Amino acid sequence: MNQMTSLLSPRSATSKKQAASVEFRNVTKRYGTVTAVDDVSFIIDAGQLVTLLGPSGCGKTTTLRMIAGLEMASSGQILIGGKDVTNLSAADRDVSMVFQSYALFPHMSVLENVAYGPSVQGASKKDAQAMAMEKLALVGLTGLEKRVPSELSGGQQQRVAVARALVLEPQVLLFDEPLSNLDAKLRRRVREDIRELQQSLNLTVAYVTHDQEEALAVSDRIIVMSNARIAQTGTPRELYEEPADLFVADFIGDANILNGTVVGLTGPQARVQVDRLHIDLPHRGAGQGPVKLAVRPDAILIDESGPQPGEIAGQVRKVSYLGTQIEYEVESPIGELFVVQYGRKEPIAAGTPVSISFALQRGVAIIPGA
Template identity: 60%
Template sequence: MSNPQRGAVEFRAVRKDYGGFTAVPNLNLKIEPGQLVTLLGPSGCGKTTTLRMLAGLETPTEGAILIGGQDVTRLPANRRDVTMVFQSYALFPHMSVLDNIAYGLESGGMKAAEARDHAARGLDLVGLAGRGDRLPSELSGGQQQRVAVARALVLEPQVLLLDEPLSNLDARLRRRVRTEIRELQQRLGFTAVYVTHDQDEALAVSDRIVVMKDGHIAQDGAPRELYEAPASEFIADFIGEANVIDCQILSVAEGQARIGVGGAELTLPARKGRPGAARLAVRPNAFHVRTDGPGLEGRVTSAAYLGDHIEYEIDTAAGSLFVVDAASSTARAPGSSVRLQFSGTGVALIA
């Protein structure tokens, strides 16, 4: 009988101390089967420690970790039914690609011929059929990373763990391989926990993003939610760019707040706000640059034409704002008077 919780992950009040330093104070997190959840945050935020505890490479000081409904807190790594893809690929250089993939299966007791059949299917899964006889050095960095993914997948783990898997690839290759990983995860429906410090990577691959700061969860939600409605200045600044400006909540009614900012007004979801001083996060592309009409008055101090958009620095009563305008093919000259109108997305009250 199949386990309906297969692939589910849960951290219950997990704490991790290293001597007198607490890396993760009190982590409570649930991951549903079939989700790709990214742990995102700056260096030292606790994301890698969390992944290593899930993998069995670190033991929690307190709390419990469950995989597929089973408490695995004290189980060794080889009994957890998870596999990890590392940033370094960790392929055996003297072994063929096919043998690299089959190695884990044979080590687990599978006969060599059967293991190689599984390995060949794994290569096919990641789009590398026919390359099994090559050495890792004969493949590109992106292909080697796909081999590492195939080696993990053929073990049919409950959860695939990916630790900064694209950090050794150049920018263009990272975009391609992250797309391939996401398509593979969606097609096969496996649970994945992905660690990165790259915000674009997290936005591109995730069902959910868990942003960590000082070992705590700063915000947990879908990529669009975190980008368009950050809960704090830290989230607004860490995921993408944002102008964080002072404002006044003038009134609140039926969950909507009327907001005054630099002489302009707008209405936004109140998010537990109440009348008085507040802060507003505005994405650079959440402005429409106009010459007249309602909006925030400003003066262009710099303009840069970048092909498909123009980047401005604009002085306003709310401060100097960074604005990205995709609507105009001709940059407005420094010194020009403009009106900044707020768009319907990318503007949010923050704590």
Template identity: 60%
Template sequence: MKSNHDKGSVVFDHVIKNYGDVTVINDVSFRVEPGNLVTLLGPSGCGKTTTLRMIAGLEHASAGRILIGGKDVTQLPATDRDVSMVFQSYALFPHMSVVQNVAYGLVASGVNKQEAHAKSEDALALVGLHGYGERLPSELSGGQQQRVAVARALVLEPEVLLLDEPLSNLDAKLRRQVREEIRELQQKLGLTAVYVTHDQEEAMAVSDRIIVMNKSIIAQEGSPKTLYEEPNSSFIADFIGDANLVDVEILDRANDRVNVDIAGLQKYLPAREFSLGPAKLAIRPDAIQLTASAGNQVGITGNIRHATYLGNQMQYDVECELGSLFVVDYQFKQGLIAGSDVQINFADRGLVLVKAN
């Protein structure tokens, strides 16, 4: 018996997926809570799309269990799972009108055309496309076509909505707009959604939780804030937002903080699980403070190799004792140019000790 606690949930229980001798999903377990939007994030080939396709029933697990709404669906075909998928390519029928595209799944499942048409018009209104039903897909913009694809998935009233790289065919500005629309709609309807992307910013913007995958396993999962501020490895630190990974020395420990030597500068940081001795430090680009060298300033001496103006920020590549540092400055306190000598200091946040792997 499934409980209301399970309704809309998705559970992977020690799932393995093999293609011949190749393991593409290796003993993966997680739970998506009802009403949450959880993103599967990771580099190409990490297993995130295969995981999504296994939820949909388009791929089948070699071992382990998959549950949707508390029901074991591991061996069920896609047609017997209460899920709908929004594809990267939209997959709209070019010869059908917009409303016919949205109604297609309903009609195919036996709903009469009049009822299917009415429900499809309601779904189009939900995604902001009221009055667009009689147009052809070719008469819509890319963002509007993506919303039609979302409406087609929503009209089936699925227990779980699956989105496979839904914004990858849109330009950057439109991606921001449509991802906000998808997130707002998901929260408004209380949908359980599993979202796949390789775009870290997109994942941070839409997710309640992020599951980061790497090399067929889960590298870390948590809220966007947790993954950014408490990465459990150098891979996560570098993948979730840029990070400069440098060698440091932990000098001493006092309760839950450690004194870290960063090329002669000392900072007290959260100890986490680290002990005294060599360690890796992840430094966010905007945690690095640069000032023009003058007098007897405290800091690490560096030299700007490249300076790039990007409108709302300056980006610098700085050579110093720590190696090459990537720096982002949103303040524009002073104009630093390539070739300038600078003193490097660090903010109180944006520095975190990480495992080297």
């Protein structure tokens, strides 16, 4: 079967178990003198897909493993479906995990891999295989049940891992960097399939990745972690358009971090001066004086028709044609800018003088406290 077949099939049905919420209350995890997770609190509502996002070493995988019971919290409380599971083992929590490596048994067939969990829990061979066949149909792998993992593509192996996690119909499904072993095009398709499956079955999913685009694409909410703590929690749009600090602004997508000055306040709005530009933005708690702005690459407008009154003069330094978009590096009095244009066929040539302005309806925000 084609590895690009949708995870969902016409046989999809609602899960027999109800999804459960996940709650961390002031959870800390220490390894000796090293604090891997530091006083973290959050709630994943039942039926939501929430992504733990951050750079390597930020604590996101340790947090996921504490939900699973593969790591025990040093302090704090962990609740699943309102039940305190802080001190319960992994076997006593109704969760399943899809690992980065997929962790399939190489000597077992696809069917045996997926039926393994129910068999260990005491189901008869016939019942375990029936449950496994149902989930293999759900993820589009009917007909491949007799193959061993080495005979499958990376995308198919990933689907076997998902089927094996789903077969026990857990209250919570956990994904640890599930797409990192796939090529870019397949990664994009499979993340869409995972999201479709989660929504169709109303699953509670905690999903770990370091890939910002992946997190923005699949999540109801994102928890951004930095240095063992939560930097910001919000919807993908909130994090992209209203970053809480410099770290989030720089980590979630690309951002030009620029200096500005608040020269006036009127209600919730601030009048901000950036070189020759004057722009009105939500003040986000900033007072008069210097501020930092996060300006997304597609919110910077460049015009080669000549200097315009009230705009900033610049010069195109580098050009990259990427098919659906053109990327520029532009020198200017406010710094070197990274600019993206969509829908333009002919790029502006390197060396061209341009005028610079901002599209204020998107992608420009004051960074609080910066």
